[in-house]
Every structure is written in structure tokens, then in C-alpha cells.
Amino acid sequence: MGSAADQRAALQRLLTYPDEDGRVGAVLLDFDGPVTDLFRDRSTAPVACRIKEAVRAFWGPLDADVESCDDSHGILRRLRDMYDRPASAPRDPHALVVAEKIVTAYEYEVVGTADPAPHALRLIDVLADHKIPLVIVSNNADGPIWEFFKSTRVQRQEKVTAVVGRDPLELRNMKPDPDSVLRAVDLLGTRAGRCLLVGDQITDLQAAQRAGTPFLGYTQSSERAARMLDLGACCVSPSHEPLIEAVESLPRPN
Numbered sequence: 001m002g003s004a005a006d007q008r009a010a011l012q013r014l015l016t017y018p019d020e021d022g023r024v025g026a027v028l029l030d031f032d033g034p035v036t037d038l039f040r041d042r043s044t045a046p047v048a049c050r051i052k053e054a055v056r057a058f059w060g061p062l063d064a065d066v067e068s069c070d071d072s073h074g075i076l077r078r079l080r081d082m083y084d085r086p087a088s089a090p091r092d093p094h095a096l097v098v099a100e101k102i103v104t105a106y107e108y109e110v111v112g113t114a115d116p117a118p119h120a121l122r123l124i125d126v127l128a129d130h131k132i133p134l135v136i137v138s139n140n141a142d143g144p145i146w147e148f149f150k151s152t153r154v155q156r157q158e159k160v161t162a163v164v165g166r167d168p169l170e171l172r173n174m175k176p177d178p179d180s181v182l183r184a185v186d187l188l189g190t191r192a193g194r195c196l197l198v199g200d201q202i203t204d205l206q207a208a209q210r211a212g213t214p215f216l217g218y219t220q221s222s223e224r225a226a227r228m229l230d231l232g233a234c235c236v237s238p239s240h241e242p243l244i245e246a247v248e249s250l251p252r253p254n
Contacts (some may be wrong), residue, residue, distance in 0.1 A: 010235040011246035014196055014214055023250055025162070026129055026195035028184050031138035031145050033200030034218045034240070036114040037142065038107070044072035047106045051075055051099045059087075072103050073121035073139050080171040100141075100168045107144035114148060119240040121156060126244050128146065128159040131253045135184040136163040137197065137207075139174045162187055175199075176206035196241070200224075206235055216243065223245055 015024045021091045029164050032038040048070050063082045069075040079099055122140060127134045138146055142165030149157040164184045166174055173179035185192045192212040197204060205228055208215035217228040217236035225236040237243065 007235060007237050007242035008245050008249075010233075011216065011237075011243055012066035012249055014216065014234055015246055022078050023130075023197050023253075024132060025190035026135060026184075026188050026196075028137045028181060028195050028197040028213065029137050030197070030199035030201070030204050030218075031136050031140050031148075031165075033118060034198050035120050035136070036111075036117055036148060038110055038114050040110075040114075042110075043070065044106070045177065047072040047103060048075045051079075051102050054098050054102060055079060055095045056080045056094045058098070062146065062235070072106065076100060076103060076171045077174060096171060097168070100171065104141040104143065104168070107140050108147065110197060111144040111148045112151075116154060116240065117240070119244060123240045123244050123247075124156050124159050126208040126247045129252075130247055130250055133161040133188055134159065135161050136165070137175075137184050138163070138165050139180075139203075141165050141168070175201075176210070177205040178207045178211035181211035185211065185213070202227065204230065205231055 003201070011171045024236070029035060051072070052067065052075070056062060059082075062194060063078075066075060066082055069078050076099055079096060083093065136147060139212060142163045145163045145165055146157065148154060149160055161182065164180045164187065167179065173180075181192070181197060184196060188195070193214070195213050196216055197208040197213045198216045198218055199205065199208070202224070205215050205217065207230060214234050217225060217233045218238075218240070219225050219228070219236065220238045228236050
């Protein structure tokens with residue numbers, strides 16, 4: 001992943017533009033991972049199981065790819081795909097609403113005890129000090145995300161420009177689809193190429209590439225870091241510290 005000095009230099013290049021005010025227009029930050037380890041490596045298979053039970057009451061037997069999925073977010077996308085497939089009778093779309101609400105309820109449950117990722121709060125503070133807008137772009141629901149930032153142990157909601165979370169009415173729009181990134185860019189009134197997306201998953205990288213946004217990988221996994229770089233990530237770091245130092249090196253706004 002390179003030395004800290006190399007990472008800092010690469011990030012300084014990412015944060016500097018030759019046009020306009022010469023600075024990045026905004027930082028788009030994924031939530032689960034870069035901000036907090038929301039599920040703390042706990043399996044979401046029990047949540048997926050509850051979803052399957054609920055949806056069977058509407059649709060009957062589920063397709064094999066849905067039945068085999070033990071991930072709370074992955075199953076939402078697979079259910080949306082199943083809804084579009086031909087069936088002997090029309091499938092009730094309310095099943096998708098129920099499934100999404102189960103996941104949102106679980107996110108509210110776990111966010112109450114979620115701790116900030118190392119240096120995440122410092123990153124938020126530094127971005128605010130330099131007047132660089134911060135938008136959370138996540139496959140999580142926006143309500144639990146705001147709950148995290150409003151909590152007494154975090155208290156950073158005023159430093160977050162916006163949260164663009166999972167669209168409960170269109171589950172296909174979760175990353176790697178670029179929809180949430182493009183919604184964030186539109187909200188900011190800037191260009192995708194002047195934003196920097198920070199994420200810990202390959203799906204974050206894919207969403208950034210499809211939206212035309214530079215990408216910084218955040219992962220402690222050397223294997224995932226190597227794959228991100230192979231797939232075209234601008235830079236990958238196991239810590240927020242190089243990004244913090246790069247932001248601090250920028251001229252302060254007037």
C-alpha cells in the first residue's frame with residue numbers, strides 16, 4: 001500500500017485541482033467501514049433469515065440465489081432481481097418494503113453501540129475546518145446514520161453536509177450502482193470529477209468509477225488493497241491519517 005509519505009503525496013494530488021479554487025469540491029465517505037464498523041464482524045445471516053421468512057409469506061418459495069444469501073444487504077438486491085423475474089402470478093411489491101424495513105430496524109439496533117473508526121472523527125473535524133463538504137454515501141439507511149452522528153459519543157451531525165443512504169423504494173440503486181454517488185454530486189451542485197469517494201469495498205470503487213469520481217480505498221486487508229489498485233483505485237490506505245495530513249496541507253480557505 002506504499003509508505004505513509006507516498007500515500008500523503010498521492011492524496012495531495014487527488015485533493016488538488018488546476019481549475020476553480022484548486023481544491024477538492026467534496027469528500028464522499030462510505031459509512032460502514034470508513035466511519036464505523038457497524039456490524040463489528042457479526043454475521044447478518046439471522047437478519048437475512050428473518051427476511052426470507054417474511055417474504056415467503058408474500059411470494060411463497062424463493063429462488064435459489066435468494067435462499068443461499070446470508071447477507072442482509074445482498075439479499076435485498078437479490079429479492080429485487082427476483083421481483084423482476086417471470087412468475088406464474090404477479091409478486092406483491094410490499095414484500096420488498098417489508099424486507100427493507102427489517103434491515104433498517106437492525107441498523108438502528110446496532111448503531112446504538114457502534115464506535116467511530118480510528119481517526120474518523122478527526123477526519124470529519126479537519127474537513128470541516130477546511131470547509132470541504134462531507135457527504136455520507138452508503139448502502140445503509142439514512143436514519144440510522146444520522147442517529148450515529150447525533151449520538152453523545154460522536155456529536156458531529158453539524159459537520160456532515162448530507163447523508164445519501166439506501167433508497168428504500170429502489171433496492172437496485174445500492175452500490176455498486178452509482179445512483180447514491182450521483183445523488184450526492186447533484187445535491188452538492190458540483191461535478192463528480194471534483195469529489196473524492198472514500199470506501200472500503202470493491203462495490204464502492206465500482207460505484208465511483210461508474211459515476212466518474214476519484215476513489216480512495218480504505219482497508220486493512222492487503223489482498224483487498226491490491227485488488228482495488230488492480231481495478232484502478234487512485235490510492236489505498238489502511239488508515240485515515242494520510243488523508244487527514246493531506247487535507248491539513250491544503251491552503252486554508254479565506
